Structures are given as C-alpha cells and as structure tokens.
Amino acid sequence: MEVLFCTSEAFPLVKTGGLGDVCGSLPRALHELGNDVRLILPAYPEVMERAGKLTAVTSLTLTGASEPVEILLGQLPGSEVGLYLVNSPEHFRRPGNPYLQKDGSDWPDNAERFALFARAIVALALGQADTGWKPELVHCNDWQTGLVPALLSEHEARPATLFSIHNLSYQGLFPAATFTALELPDTLWSIDGLEFNNMLCFLKGGIANADWVTTVSPSYAEEICTSEFGYGLEGLLQYRSANLTGILNGMDKQTWNPGSDPHIERGYDVHSLQHKVVNKFALQREQGLPVGSQPLLLGHIGRLVEQKGVDLILDSLDALFQHPIQMVILGSGDHELEQRLMDAADRYPEQLAVHIGYDEQLAHRIEAGADCLLIPSRYEPCGLNQMYSMAYGTIPIAHRTGGLADSIVDLDKQSERDYTATGFIFDEDSPQAILKTCLRALTHFQTRRIDWWKLVITGMKKDFSWSKSAAQYLELYQRVCNNTQTQASIAADSEHKTMPSQAVSV
Numbered sequence: 001m002e003v004l005f006c007t008s009e010a011f012p013l014v015k016t017g018g019l020g021d022v023c024g025s026l027p028r029a030l031h032e033l034g035n036d037v038r039l040i041l042p043a044y045p046e047v048m049e050r051a052g053k054l055t056a057v058t059s060l061t062l063t064g065a066s067e068p069v070e071i072l073l074g075q076l077p078g079s080e081v082g083l084y085l086v087n088s089p090e091h092f093r094r095p096g097n098p099y100l101q102k103d104g105s106d107w108p109d110n111a112e113r114f115a116l117f118a119r120a121i122v123a124l125a126l127g128q129a130d131t132g133w134k135p136e137l138v139h140c141n142d143w144q145t146g147l148v149p150a151l152l153s154e155h156e157a158r159p160a161t162l163f164s165i166h167n168l169s170y171q172g173l174f175p176a177a178t179f180t181a182l183e184l185p186d187t188l189w190s191i192d193g194l195e196f197n198n199m200l201c202f203l204k205g206g207i208a209n210a211d212w213v214t215t216v217s218p219s220y221a222e223e224i225c226t227s228e229f230g231y232g233l234e235g236l237l238q239y240r241s242a243n244l245t246g247i248l249n250g251m252d253k254q255t256w257n258p259g260s261d262p263h264i265e266r267g268y269d270v271h272s273l274q275h276k277v278v279n280k281f282a283l284q285r286e287q288g289l290p291v292g293s294q295p296l297l298l299g300h301i302g303r304l305v306e307q308k309g310v311d312l313i314l315d316s317l318d319a320l321f322q323h324p325i326q327m328v329i330l331g332s333g334d335h336e337l338e339q340r341l342m343d344a345a346d347r348y349p350e351q352l353a354v355h356i357g358y359d360e361q362l363a364h365r366i367e368a369g370a371d372c373l374l375i376p377s378r379y380e381p382c383g384l385n386q387m388y389s390m391a392y393g394t395i396p397i398a399h400r401t402g403g404l405a406d407s408i409v410d411l412d413k414q415s416e417r418d419y420t421a422t423g424f425i426f427d428e429d430s431p432q433a434i435l436k437t438c439l440r441a442l443t444h445f446q447t448r449r450i451d452w453w454k455l456v457i458t459g460m461k462k463d464f465s466w467s468k469s470a471a472q473y474l475e476l477y478q479r480v481c482n483n484t485q486t487q488a489s490i491a492a493d494s495e496h497k498t499m500p501s502q503a504v505s506v
C-alpha cells in the first residue's frame with residue numbers, strides 16, 4: 001500500500017514524547033511489511049540538520065504562506081522510509097520545542113503553523129505536490145494534523161483517511177475568529193465539523209471527518225467514550241464508536257535493547273542479569289546517591305504535567321522515604337512542579353535525585369539502572385516507558401489505566417503461579433496507593449529475591465515489538481480503503497443517475 005503518514009514529530013528527527021517514538025517506528029514496521037509508507041513532517045531546524053540528503057520535489061503556493069512552500073524529499077535516517085518535509089521558514093524555522101516557546105507557553109501562531117502543514121499534506125494527498133506519487137491512505141496523528149481529514153472531506157476524489165488519537169487532552173483549541181483568519185471552507189464550521197463549544201478544534205476535525213479513528217490502546221479506546229476521560233468529545237466518540245479501534249503501541253527494539261544500548265554502563269540480557277546491578281551502581285553514583293544494592297531504586301521519566309501524577313509522587317515522598325527507597329526523577333514541564341521536585345531533592349539528598357530537562361541518554365540509564373519504574377499517570381493513552389522498563393528488567397509500578405492496564409500484569413497469587421506477572425498495579429490515583437504499592441514492591445524485593453527475578457525475566461521476555469501492532473494497522477488500512485472505495489462508487493453511481501452527463505472520478 002501507499003500510505004502518507006502525517007506527524008508533527010518522529011524520532012530520531014524530533015521528539016517531545018511518545019508521539020515521536022510511535023511515528024518514528026510504526027512507519028518503519030509498516031515498510032518492513034512491504035508497504036510504501038512516507039512520512040511528512042514540518043522542516044524544523046533540527047529535522048533539517050538530521051535528515052541527511054534532501055531533494056526539492058516542488059514549491060507550493062499555499063493559503064497562509066507569504067512565500068512559496070518547498071516540499072523536500074529524503075529518507076527517515078536509518079531506514080528506507082520516504083520522508084517529505086514542508087519547508088516554510090516563517091512557520092517552522094525556529095529553535096527549540098516544536099510547539100512551545102522558551103517560557104513554556106505555546107507559539108502564538110500554532111494555528112497558522114499547523115493549518116499550513118495540513119494544507120501541504122492535502123496537496124500531497126491529492127497528487128498535486130509530487131507527480132510521481134499519490135497515497136491510497138493518509139494516516140494523521142493528533143491535533144496538529146486534525147485539519148487534514150476535514151479538508152480532504154471536501155474532495156470527492158481523495159485517498160482514505162485514518163486519524164490516530166495519541167492524547168485526547170491536547171485538542172488544538174483556538175478562538176472562533178481563527179477559523180475565519182485561516183480562510184477555512186465555511187462548510188467546515190458546524191457541530192459536525194471543526195466547531196467545538198464555539199471554538200475552533202483541530203482534533204475534532206480529525207475525529208469527525210476521518211474514515212476511521214484509532215487510539216493507542218484498547219482500554220483508552222473505551223475510556224475516551226466516557227465523560228471522565230472524554231474531555232467533552234465523548235459524545236462524538238460514542239457516535240463514531242463503530243469506526244473507532246484501540247491498537248496498543250509497540251516499542252522500537254533497536255533503540256530500547258539492554259543488550260546493545262550504547263548509553264548504558266553495562267549491557268545485559270536475560271542470561272546475564274548479574275550485570276544489571278552495575279547500571280544501578282553507576283546511576284546512583286552519577287546522581288549523587290549512596291551506592292548499594294540494598295535500597296529499592298525507583299525511576300520516573302516523563303513530562304512534568306498533571307496527567308503524569310508527579311504531584312502524587314511528591315505527596316507520597318515523606319512517607320516513602322521512611323523506608324530504604326531511593327528515587328531518580330527525570331522530566332521537564334510545569335515550572336511549579338519542577339520547583340517542588342528540586343525542593344524535595346534538597347530535603348532528601350540521600351534518597352532523591354532530580355534532573356530537570358530532556359535527556360535521552362539519562363532516560364536509557366534510568367531504565368537500565370532502576371529496580372522499578374514508577375508510573376502513577378492519572379490517565380495514560382498507551383505509555384511507552386512501562387514497555388521500555390520491562391524490556392530492561394525494571395519492574396513497572398503503575399496506575400491501572402489505559403495502556404498501562406493493557407500492558408502490565410499485576411502480581412497476584414494467580415499471575416505469580418502461572419508466571420505471567422510483570423509488575424505492580426494500583427487502582428486509585430492517590431499518594432496512599434503509591435505508598436502502599438511501593439511498599440508491596442519493596443517487601444517483594446527484600447524478602448523474595450528469586451521471585452523478584454522471575455518477575456524481571458517475564459517482563460524481559462514480553463513481546464512488545466511493532467510487527468504485531470503494524471499488522472493490525474495494515475489490516476485496518478485495507479479495510480478502510482475498501483470501504484472508502486465502495487462508498488465513493490455508490491456516490492459516483494448515484495451522481496451518474498441524477499447527472500448522467502457529468503463524469504465523476506474516484
């Protein structure tokens with residue numbers, strides 16, 4: 001199949017979180033299954049630096065750009081996946097985070113930037129940008145590409161569209177006046193289109209208009225249809241539920257492999273687990289914590305936002321640190337949370353190390369060095385850290401929600417007996433639940449070392465490879481393309497009946 005895969009980030013070119021990981025590895029896995037999948041990304045400076053050889057395909061005159069927009073073609077580094085870049089310096093040539101300014105606030109022209117991106121994608125999808133290539137299906141990801149299915153729905157001869165929700169709480173909401181300023185077609189301003197509580201909602205454009213909607217785990221697909229997790233879009237999602245599928249993300253086993261990871265102190269696998277502790281000692285040493293195998297070393301990696309439950313960790317620390325527990329936290333985000341974490345690290349220098357910032361290498365060193373990874377997310381569409389941690393023999397301690405619930409098996413009598421347990425799960429998102437579950441893990445760690453290693457090995461042997469999930473996407477792509485063709489030919493037939501002289505191309 002020919003698939004245009006549209007995203008605002010993809011590892012190793014640009015990544016702020018799980019979206020980047022997924023969009024860097026799913027296209028590769030689809031390519032390995034024999035498909036011509038091409039990524040399209042904005043040409044941010046770091047992407048231009050890392051992309052390697054690029055050739056100009058065309059130059060487009062697009063609404064919202066004062067200069068012609070160049071479309072470049074290259075390859076996703078380390079793969080044969082095609083890569084289109086949308087080069088509009090006035091929109092994308094700026095340093096740092098793709099969505100945020102240095103002070104953490106959104107770029108004020110994000111609506112203009114991602115509307116322009118969507119218009120370039122539409123041109124490519126309709127075969128107007130690269131005369132040598134036209135996709136059968138356009139796969140869009142998150143709000144930054146939400147306008148694409150909406151704009152394509154205005155065209156009869158269009159490819160099929162699929163929209164993936166990686167996190168429903170990021171909706172791309174802008175004032176109603178932005179709709180007019182962006183010169184979007186009037187037909188799209190309706191309750192079935194882009195209007196949401198009298199705001200312009202990019203995400204809704206994808207959910208309402210795509211031929212199919214997916215999200216990144218089966219549990220999250222159910223959760224977002226409820227008022228608790230639906231952020232006001234639950235009605236629309238229930239309406240679309242016949243065309244809504246949850247597919248659990250996979251993980252990139254090349255990048256996240258303790259046997260060949262260049263970032264960690266000492267490589268290991270299930271047969272050389274004695275080397276894992278070398279990584280623990282290295283992590284303790286470099287983070288300024290007392291070195292030793294006795295304390296249970298917890299890691300936490302992630303964006304410091306309410307979703308991830310970092311405030312719950314903070315509220316559990318006084319009680320947790322009454323016990324032989326150490327913690328290393330890596331993250332950046334909310335400035336108040338950053339400050340609270342640094343204050344806590346000052347109070348507990350022997351037990352808590354906090355690293356504020358984005359550090360890919362340290363993320364790998366924590367995955368390898370920690371005994372457990374603490375993931376108390378209030379909600380988690382899929383979550384990748386728990387998969388990485390299991391691959392590294394680091395036991396996840398997590399809240400039972402979304403993809404965490406779908407990928408971790410809680411240790412209980414049954415799962416212990418049949419060797420399926422891979423972690424410790426708690427049901428309530430509270431500091432008390434975190435404390436109780438960490439102590440459950442600590443007791444297991446201190447008193448049942450052989451059983452601990454069983455947990456470690458079961459997790460390391462789990463198959464979270466992309467090939468399984470990619471095959472599910474492919475099946476869905478084929479189904480969506482067949483449906484879209486059938487619908488289009490029904491529409492064409494009825495038009496022939498009413499307007500026999502007008503040719504309709506599909």
Ligand code: ADP
Nearest residue numbers: 017018302303331357358359360363383384385
């Ligand atoms: P989300 O997409 O909500 O941020 P995921 O668990 O799906 O959460 O993916 C997070 C990804 O981003 C993981 O690869 C994680 O290691 C990485 N990550 C998050 N914060 C940081 C950070 N401060 N430094 C390095 N990597 C980070």
